[in-house]
Amino acid sequence: MIYLDSAATSLQKPQSVKWAVSKAINTMASPGRGSHHPAMLAADCVYDCRERLAEYFNVSNSENVIFTFNATHALNIAIKSIVKEGDNVAITGYEHNAVVRPLNYIGANVYIASSPLFRPEAIIESFREILPYCSCAICTHVSNVFGYILPIYEISKLCEQFGVPLIIDASQSAGIIPFDFDALNVAFAAMPGHKGLLGPQGTGVLLCNHETTPLICGGTGGDSMLEFMPEYLPDRLEAGTHNVTGVAGLNEGLKFIMSKPKTTILNHESWLSSNFIAGASTIPQLKLFTSDNTECQSGVVSVICEKMSCEELSYRLGRAGICTRAGLHCAPLAHKTAGTIDTGTVRFSFSPFNNITEVDMAIRILKKIIDEA
Amino acid sequence: MLQYLLICKSLTYAQRASRMLERRGITATVTKAPNLTGVNGCGYCIKLSEKNLTKAIKALNESKLGPTKIFVLQGNGTANEVFL
Numbered sequence: 124m125i126y127l128d129s130a131a132t133s134l135q136k137p138q139s140v141k142w143a144v145s146k147a148i149n150t151m152a153s154p155g156r157g158s159h160h161p162a163m164l165a166a167d168c169v170y171d172c173r174e175r176l177a178e179y180f181n182v183s184n185s186e187n188v189i190f191t192f193n194a195t196h197a198l199n200i201a202i203k204s205i206v207k208e209g210d211n212v213a214i215t216g217y218e219h220n221a222v223v224r225p226l227n228y229i230g231a232n233v234y235i236a237s238s239p240l241f242r243p244e245a246i247i248e249s250f251r252e253i254l255p256y257c258s259c260a261i262c263t264h265v266s267n268v269f270g271y272i273l274p275i276y277e278i279s280k281l282c283e284q285f286g287v288p289l290i291i292d293a294s295q296s297a298g299i300i301p302f303d304f305d306a307l308n309v310a311f312a313a314m315p316g317h318k319g320l321l322g323p324q325g326t327g328v329l330l331c332n333h334e335t336t337p338l339i340c341g342g343t344g345g346d347s348m349l350e351f352m353p354e355y356l357p358d359r360l361e362a363g364t365h366n367v368t369g370v371a372g373l374n375e376g377l378k379f380i381m382s383k384p385k386t387t388i389l390n391h392e393s394w395l396s397s398n399f400i401a402g403a404s405t406i407p408q409l410k411l412f413t414s415d416n417t418e419c420q421s422g423v424v425s426v427i428c429e430k431m432s433c434e435e436l437s438y439r440l441g442r443a444g445i446c447t448r449a450g451l452h453c454a455p456l457a458h459k460t461a462g463t464i465d466t467g468t469v470r471f472s473f474s475p476f477n478n479i480t481e482v483d484m485a486i487r488i489l490k491k492i493i494d495e496a
Numbered sequence: 497m498l499q500y501l502l503i504c505k506s507l508t509y510a511q512r513a514s515r516m517l518e519r520r521g522i523t524a525t526v527t528k529a530p531n532l533t534g535v536n537g538c539g540y541c542i543k544l545s546e547k548n549l550t551k552a553i554k555a556l557n558e559s560k561l562g563p564t565k566i567f568v569l570q571g572n573g574t575a576n577e578v579f580l
Binding site for chain 1: 505506507508509511512515526527528536537538539540
């Protein structure tokens, strides 16, 4: 099996992640409840991971690093902390439903900073036009469909200029494309723990630099006499029992990432996707969505095939042992922007654990499937 | 030797404070705070020895991790607030 669906979730993880999960499930209780050894082990584990995340993303106070259950949970906290009904919100044309649906649920007026794929200067101009009318902006760092790397530093400077708080969706970049949260000076950055950060499912992270509104209210283990959620972080946003086994695994995933020079994983994934693009470009029936500028594209590539639907292609690839995802990828807006809303795409997404042999094999199988169709 | 309890804002703060003190050679154990008046219940504190108290308070204040309250632990397990 060749797993090329890391944009959905990382399947291959460092061995240390699996050991950490196993160890946690056998030895760790719940932090912030008892003060016995298993509870304090859990507390130390959660604290260690929080500190490590703060170091990796350059967050000056680790209390501003919040554990969530996935990026969607993190985005909902961020969005509902800032946006109210009737607010004007600027988003890119590549946002995931985890951004679009909460905005629609709240009743915000959504303004799309429209721009073609892989044209960062166009999206900056588009934001410049609509930001004066908006009270919040949301921007994905990397499109989960097309791997388009958006210019978040330039967009954040613009937002700062207009006094508009910015939320970054780092779902496809966290752990792959390093970014400096303090330097970005955005309101929030949301990310899953189970994709580029190589942790287990059921983990997510929200980096905070803005007032927050709890999404879930409940016990936090401390200040129990208070009948409202505490004002201080992280407790304010972490009601209920932590996913300690998940955080233990996430901590190891992060250690793995931090053991390498910062751009190693991005360089590796970009190299794999470049080779994939080079090979897939020789198949005439395939249309690829790629950038001439490799700095605009991550290890995520979408294709459509003239000979069959994307679902059929993905199914046949799956039967041949190549794991991909087909359809709209929970991002219909991205497909509307790129003109693929009627077809969807087949998405190939790479991880640090893929290698060039797998890319070559995937190309050979792709050619065979298309030739035999 | 007496033991002191430095009440912290939250578990995370208690952990941060404890780690900082340990790095400075002060043994500081994170533990649950007794259910005391003026504390909102289920708090966390750092327990340390009387000999380290002054040095610890100074270090915590410098790091903006100063305790919200300080209690001295009596031999019978009760705690009385102290004001420095």
